[in-house]
Amino acid sequence: xxxxxxAEGIVATALKEAERAGLKVTEICVRMGELQQIxxxxxxxxxxxxxxxxxxxxxxxxxxxxxxxxxLRCRVCGHEWTFxxxxxxxxxxxxxxxxFVPEMAHIYIGCPECxxxxxxxTKGRGIWIEYIKGERWTPGSx
Amino acid sequence: MxxxxxxxDRRLEDIARIIAVSGGxxxxxxxxxxxxMALLLSKLGYRTGLLDLDFCGPSVHTxxxxxxxxxxxxxxxxxxxxxxxxxxxxxxxxxxxxSPIRGVDISNATIExxxxxxxxxxxxxxxxxxxxxxxxxxxxxxxxKKAEFLLVTTGSKVSLAVVRRLLxxxxxxxxxxxxTLENMRMKDLPSAREEMEALGVPFLGExxxxxxxxxxxxxxxKLLRTRFAEGLEKVLxxxxxxx
Numbered sequence: 001x002x003x004x005x006x007a008e009g010i011v012a013t014a015l016k017e018a019e020r021a022g023l024k025v026t027e028i029c030v031r032m033g034e035l036q037q038i039x040x041x042x043x044x045x046x047x048x049x050x051x052x053x054x055x056x057x058x059x060x061x062x063x064x065x066x067x068x069x070x071x072l073r074c075r076v077c078g079h080e081w082t083f084x085x086x087x088x089x090x091x092x093x094x095x096x097x098x099x100f101v102p103e104m105a106h107i108y109i110g111c112p113e114c115x116x117x118x119x120x121x122t123k124g125r126g127i128w129i130e131y132i133k134g135e136r137w138t139p140g141s142x
Numbered sequence: 143m144x145x146x147x148x149x150x151d152r153r154l155e156d157i158a159r160i161i162a163v164s165g166g167x168x169x170x171x172x173x174x175x176x177x178x179m180a181l182l183l184s185k186l187g188y189r190t191g192l193l194d195l196d197f198c199g200p201s202v203h204t205x206x207x208x209x210x211x212x213x214x215x216x217x218x219x220x221x222x223x224x225x226x227x228x229x230x231x232x233x234x235x236x237x238x239x240x241s242p243i244r245g246v247d248i249s250n251a252t253i254e255x256x257x258x259x260x261x262x263x264x265x266x267x268x269x270x271x272x273x274x275x276x277x278x279x280x281x282x283x284x285x286x287k288k289a290e291f292l293l294v295t296t297g298s299k300v301s302l303a304v305v306r307r308l309l310x311x312x313x314x315x316x317x318x319x320x321x322t323l324e325n326m327r328m329k330d331l332p333s334a335r336e337e338m339e340a341l342g343v344p345f346l347g348e349x350x351x352x353x354x355x356x357x358x359x360x361x362x363x364k365l366l367r368t369r370f371a372e373g374l375e376k377v378l379x380x381x382x383x384x385x
Contacts, residue, residue, distance in 0.1 A: 013143055103254070
């Protein structure tokens with residue numbers, strides 16, 4: 001399951017930040033970009049499961065999820081559109097390949113106005129940590 | 143914050159050595175060197191991985207005669223095994239389609255592959271670097287902290303000029319350099335040895351231009367019988383003793 005690899009990244013980042021700042025993490029806000037087509041329920045469940053068994057500085061953290069629509073902008077003609085508008089032209093296999101490596105969108109999607117594959121992914125690429133909140137922590141404290 | 147960056151070190155922690163085959167200039171034989179080196183290491187019994195980081199012109203699969211295969215999912219993705227080598231490439235996702243990606247998208251795709259690929263325990267990961275000394279090289283140095291560079295050049299002044307520039311940048315970045323290798327050596331032309339040795343890094347050797355190499359592309363048995371492979375085997379001895 002590919003979602004687990006991404007969830008591990010979130011926990012590893014939270015732990016690193018906790019260690020750096022001497023904090024116990026109380027809240028992690030995760031932004032899920034539409035382009036990566038993450039299985040939302042699976043991802044939430046996997047992330048909550050691995051947090052529970054992590055280091056004590058992370059294991060009680062609440063996770064807040066935000067969803068972000070994917071927006072693309074053509075570098076050739078400047079047209080801006082949403083990934084949702086291109087979804088209808090994609091096969092299930094195309095979507096799966098974009099799920100693993102979102103940049104594969106450049107292969108399977110073209111600008112609806114001029115057809116160019118040279119576009120920017122301006123929003124909603126994939127998983128991102130919006131913020132991490134914590135409280136001061138000393139080893140052995142509850 | 144990008145959550146993928148924190149997990150890359152974990153993905154690479156069970157790899158003893160990462161060898162980035164680079165050189166800056168296109169067409170000097172980096173991909174063939176990386177591919178045959180991985181084959182030779184595997185033949186010697188080393189657990190070997192091979193990563194093609196040339197997203198715009200991936201060619202390792204062509205050299206190995208490997209078909210793009212969607213990697214299996216298991217807590218990430220597992221590189222398909224090709225001739226005993228764990229092989230990861232953008233072609234597993236792009237197929238034979240052109241990948242019109244650039245700049246930040248190349249960095250993002252590199253980070254994604256490094257974050258999700260579960261190499262497991264390896265003695266060597268050989269990385270085929272794309273031409274150029276920009277984004278991909280900087281990303282390789284930033285993301286694969288234990289990468290050591292092996293630089294391939296030809297005797298051409300054009301190639302030597304680029305490799306000198308790359309070398310100077312890698313030295314500035316404090317990257318470990320295994321040495322330089324002159325490929326496609328022409329007997330009647332001056333050797334690059336003296337010039338490369340003057341740069342202060344080990345000169346690993348010369349491999350003569352091998353007319354038989356092209357006919358063996360896609361066939362690993364033939365590849366391993368070429369004069370190129372014979373030459374690279376000698377170089378490999380120095381790479382193994384350079385640890």
